Amino acid sequence: MVKKNVTIHDIAKELNITASTVSRALNDHPLISDSTKERVRKVVKKLNYQPNTVAANLRKGKANTVGLVIPRINRIFFANIISGIESVLNEAGYNIIITQSEENLDKEISNIQTLINNRVRGIIISHSKASKNGKHFQKIIDNGIALVQFDRVLENINCSNVTNDNRNGSYEATKHLINQDYKKIAFFGGPQHINIYKNRYLGFIDAMKEKNIPIDKSLVFNNAVTRESGFNTLAELHKNNNLPDAIYAVSDYSALGALLYCQNTNIKIPDEIGIVGFLNEPFCEFITPSLTSLNQFGVSMGESAAKLCLEQIISKEINFSKKVIISPQLIIRDSSNRKKESI
Amino acid sequence: MVKKNVTIHDIAKELNITASTVSRALNDHPLISDSTKERVRKVVKKLNYQPNTVAANLRKGKANTVGLVIPRINRIFFANIISGIESVLNEAGYNIIITQSEENLDKEISNIQTLINNRVRGIIISHSKASKNGKHFQKIIDNGIALVQFDRVLENINCSNVTNDNRNGSYEATKHLINQDYKKIAFFGGPQHINIYKNRYLGFIDAMKEKNIPIDKSLVFNNAVTRESGFNTLAELHKNNNLPDAIYAVSDYSALGALLYCQNTNIKIPDEIGIVGFLNEPFCEFITPSLTSLNQFGVSMGESAAKLCLEQIISKEINFSKKVIISPQLIIRDSSNRKKESI
DNA sequence: CTGAAAGCGCTAACAA
DNA sequence: TTGTTAGCGCTTTCAG
Numbered sequence: 001m002v003k004k005n006v007t008i009h010d011i012a013k014e015l016n017i018t019a020s021t022v023s024r025a026l027n028d029h030p031l032i033s034d035s036t037k038e039r040v041r042k043v044v045k046k047l048n049y050q051p052n053t054v055a056a057n058l059r060k061g062k063a064n065t066v067g068l069v070i071p072r073i074n075r076i077f078f079a080n081i082i083s084g085i086e087s088v089l090n091e092a093g094y095n096i097i098i099t100q101s102e103e104n105l106d107k108e109i110s111n112i113q114t115l116i117n118n119r120v121r122g123i124i125i126s127h128s129k130a131s132k133n134g135k136h137f138q139k140i141i142d143n144g145i146a147l148v149q150f151d152r153v154l155e156n157i158n159c160s161n162v163t164n165d166n167r168n169g170s171y172e173a174t175k176h177l178i179n180q181d182y183k184k185i186a187f188f189g190g191p192q193h194i195n196i197y198k199n200r201y202l203g204f205i206d207a208m209k210e211k212n213i214p215i216d217k218s219l220v221f222n223n224a225v226t227r228e229s230g231f232n233t234l235a236e237l238h239k240n241n242n243l244p245d246a247i248y249a250v251s252d253y254s255a256l257g258a259l260l261y262c263q264n265t266n267i268k269i270p271d272e273i274g275i276v277g278f279l280n281e282p283f284c285e286f287i288t289p290s291l292t293s294l295n296q297f298g299v300s301m302g303e304s305a306a307k308l309c310l311e312q313i314i315s316k317e318i319n320f321s322k323k324v325i326i327s328p329q330l331i332i333r334d335s336s337n338r339k340k341e342s343i
Numbered sequence: 344m345v346k347k348n349v350t351i352h353d354i355a356k357e358l359n360i361t362a363s364t365v366s367r368a369l370n371d372h373p374l375i376s377d378s379t380k381e382r383v384r385k386v387v388k389k390l391n392y393q394p395n396t397v398a399a400n401l402r403k404g405k406a407n408t409v410g411l412v413i414p415r416i417n418r419i420f421f422a423n424i425i426s427g428i429e430s431v432l433n434e435a436g437y438n439i440i441i442t443q444s445e446e447n448l449d450k451e452i453s454n455i456q457t458l459i460n461n462r463v464r465g466i467i468i469s470h471s472k473a474s475k476n477g478k479h480f481q482k483i484i485d486n487g488i489a490l491v492q493f494d495r496v497l498e499n500i501n502c503s504n505v506t507n508d509n510r511n512g513s514y515e516a517t518k519h520l521i522n523q524d525y526k527k528i529a530f531f532g533g534p535q536h537i538n539i540y541k542n543r544y545l546g547f548i549d550a551m552k553e554k555n556i557p558i559d560k561s562l563v564f565n566n567a568v569t570r571e572s573g574f575n576t577l578a579e580l581h582k583n584n585n586l587p588d589a590i591y592a593v594s595d596y597s598a599l600g601a602l603l604y605c606q607n608t609n610i611k612i613p614d615e616i617g618i619v620g621f622l623n624e625p626f627c628e629f630i631t632p633s634l635t636s637l638n639q640f641g642v643s644m645g646e647s648a649a650k651l652c653l654e655q656i657i658s659k660e661i662n663f664s665k666k667v668i669i670s671p672q673l674i675i676r677d678s679s680n681r682k683k684e685s686i
Numbered sequence: 687c688t689g690a691a692a693g694c695g696c697t698a699a700c701a702a
Numbered sequence: 703t704t705g706t707t708a709g710c711g712c713t714t715t716c717a718g
Binding site: 020058 | 694695696697698
Binding site for chain 1: 391393394395396397398400401406415416417418419421422423425429430433438439440442443445450457459460461462485486599624625626628629630631641642
């Protein structure tokens with residue numbers, strides 16, 4: 001038997017009052033008498049009434065819902081972000097609809113459309129690698145929905161965002177290598193149309209310039225963010241007799257690939273080659289040698305993104321655009337510490 | 344300026360037809376002429392109409408939405424689960440509302456209530472450590488909402504679930520240690536009221552019994568799932584001159600704690616102590632010595648849970664209750680492989 | 687193939 | 703302090 005949902009009307013009938021009174025009582029309206037509220041509460045229990053948020057949302061013309069569009073949920077960085085977002089939004093009484101783009105532009109677009117159709121108040125998004133511009137983001141803004149980008153940010157869209165200070169982080173990482181007397185530093189980077197990778201490259205350049213070290217283009221790679229590519233890139237350099245004495249990799253995975261290549265070929269880390277990664281994945285601490293890396297504060301980033309989103313929702317401003325920049329932290333470990341600095 | 348949403352009525356007016364025709368056209372109803380559909384499509388574009396799913400859901404009395412209740416999103420196992428769930432449900436046209444209980448019973452209860460109020464069609468849940476019984480789950484079933492538990496499962500609730508074969512996994516892990524000629528095996532377990540921990544204990548017992556090794560109660564611990572507790576538990580055993588020659592830890596974190604303790608005190612792994620963990624966290628592969636562990640297939644578990652949920656939603660059965668059991672895979676690494684078996 | 691009419695469950699202005 | 707009334711935007715039965 002499919003049972004019919006109990007409604008406010010059913011409660012009203014039971015008490016010989018009207019639906020509006022019941023509604024008000026349920027929402028703890030100040031003008032409703034305590035006795036009425038109490039009677040309503042009793043009948044709610046008795047009939048096992050469950051409020052219908054969908055109906056309330058429709059009537060109010062808005063829902064306390066925020067949508068998330070994430071490339072991949074099962075990356076620890078994104079999982080941390082989601083966790084931070086959830087804490088803040090749940091606390092504020094908001095629901096979260098989660099979607100993943102799987103680095104696919106079409107899926108990203110359709111996820112955004114779904115969220116718009118569900119009349120979310122805000123969308124928090126980190127775009128897929130396939131998104132080269134923010135045309136599909138404009139629709140969010142045009143529909144009066146708060147928009148916050150994080151981590152990966154498309155610059156041509158006027159909205160709030162939360163990012164790592166990738167450039168400065170890279171600068172610090174590179175400077176650290178230079179201070180360790182590494183001279184021939186390879187850069188294992190990512191696609192330059194993605195702003196985080198671009199900024200990581202710029203920070204690398206900043207440090208090299210500051211220390212008057214010319215950039216050797218044969219040591220700069222913009223497609224080396226995976227374990228395989230890290231391994232292969234270093235192998236290629238080795239084969240060409242062009243081994244660097246240090247690698248700054250903008251992803252721990254390519255750093256890992258390079259590290260494994262060194263282990264395979266008996267290149268000593270950090271003596272012959274120093275390695276620094278980015279992300280501070282959990283394995284950095286435990287691998288041998290432990291891997292120097294830049295820690296991003298995922299949970300904090302998520303919290304900030306959620307707060308910006310709430311702020312915009314509450315302010316109702318259309319051109320709301322605040323930027324939060326979070327500094328990554330260089331965690332110096334064995335893989336780059338050949339001067340044995342105390343850490 | 345806050346712009347008013349364009350509705351089906353606006354489209355109808357524009358075309359001098361009725362809202363019902365527009366609605367049908369939008370839903371590709373077979374009885375609507377192609378020309379009408381085409382005209383509607385044009386006006387949709389022109390007016391930039393965004394369908395309102397909330398209203399449609401209310402009218403249809405149901406939404407294609409499923410809720411998730413997860414202890415912590417930022418654990419890679421749960422992140423994998425969520426990812427698997429998302430893929431399947433998104434494919435089927437469902438939205439996902441995500442919540443985390445943070446191991447807190449009150450939050451779990453309120454999350455469930457929120458989901459019920461949002462009229463989700465199904466709830467997929469892994470309960471918090473604070474949930475000792477499923478009283479609060481019954482409400483889900485009573486409201487005709489599909490319920491699927493995964494991983495951590497409360498047994499007194501009649502619903503579908505997806506679990507690891509924790510008992511058999513533990514059995515295999517323990518047998519592996521015994522086959523490696525370890526004789527004095529410590530068990531670092533978790534709270535026995537949580538069924539996964541209980542089953543992991545039972546599997547341990549199974550193997551020990553099969554091999555006629557008596558259980559030494561002084562080596563059995565039921566509160567050792569964290570890095571700290573793994574470290575301290577082993578330290579305590581050491582202090583008491585009661586060092587085991589192997590540890591089977593039901594969590595990689597306590598295995599890690601034990602491993603670090605061995606490193607600190609120069610106990611040789613795997614020669615003096617063999618260690619096996621559970622979860623196959625990414626660091627297992629990279630730590631030295633690499634850590635033998637049981638891999639759980641999180642993404643598959645998520646996919647299975649989502650499929651069971653969909654199946655129940657479609658079947659509309661009240662007493663739907665299927666069980667999917669996924670076998671964890673023992674990945675033998677250096678930490679327990681003292682006979683140097685080829686892996 | 688299209689229209690008329692009713693209503694999903696709730697809330698809120700206005701009235702009393 | 704409560705009731706009346708209207709309607710959020712959509713779908714669907716029944717009628718034509």
